[in-house]
Amino acid sequence: MDKPELSDYEKLRAEQHEELCRATASICFLDSGFCHLRACRRRRVCSGPMLPSVHQIWKVRAQQEIGLSGKACADLPLCIANREPQRYELFKQALQKLQQLAIDEPNLDVLRACILVAARRRAKKHLLTSHPLHPTSTAEQGVEP
Numbered sequence: 001m002d003k004p005e006l007s008d009y010e011k012l013r014a015e016q017h018e019e020l021c022r023a024t025a026s027i028c029f030l031d032s033g034f035c036h037l038r039a040c041r042r043r044r045v046c047s048g049p050m051l052p053s054v055h056q057i058w059k060v061r062a063q064q065e066i067g068l069s070g071k072a073c074a075d076l077p078l079c080i081a082n083r084e085p086q087r088y089e090l091f092k093q094a095l096q097k098l099q100q101l102a103i104d105e106p107n108l109d110v111l112r113a114c115i116l117v118a119a120r121r122r123a124k125k126h127l128l129t130s131h132p133l134h135p136t137s138t139a140e141q142g143v144e145p
Contacts, residue, residue: 011072020102
């Protein structure tokens with residue numbers, strides 16, 4: 001059986017919802033051990049699957065009330081989708097703040113900004129700086145070239 005096609009509005013809304021959810025998860029929850037997906041931790045950006053979530057039932061119903069399918073906002077990132085309500089509330093608060101930022105700064109690509117922040121975090125973490133217990137150059141190790 002074929003899936004019903006989403007309207008252009010629903011496709012745009014789904015893209016915006018996914019971008020906002022991934023950005024929120026990337027900014028707020030990756031460094032805290034909240035996400036257990038190795039790929040997300042390595043990239044430092046939320047990149048796991050989006051799954052339908054019970055937490056979104058009211059948003060789905062609200063969209064259905066106005067004649068839409070409700071599929072545009074039904075999914076959440078894997079690390080959030082099946083979490084307990086207290087964890088989801090933290091996510092929702094962060095999402096609302098990020099959503100307000102996106103409204104205040106319409107030219108800001110939120111997900112791209114998160115990727116740039118993640119790249120900076122990765123660069124800082126993997127700098128070739130010396131650590132007293134782990135020297136990085138041969139001169140520091142006592143070996144002369």
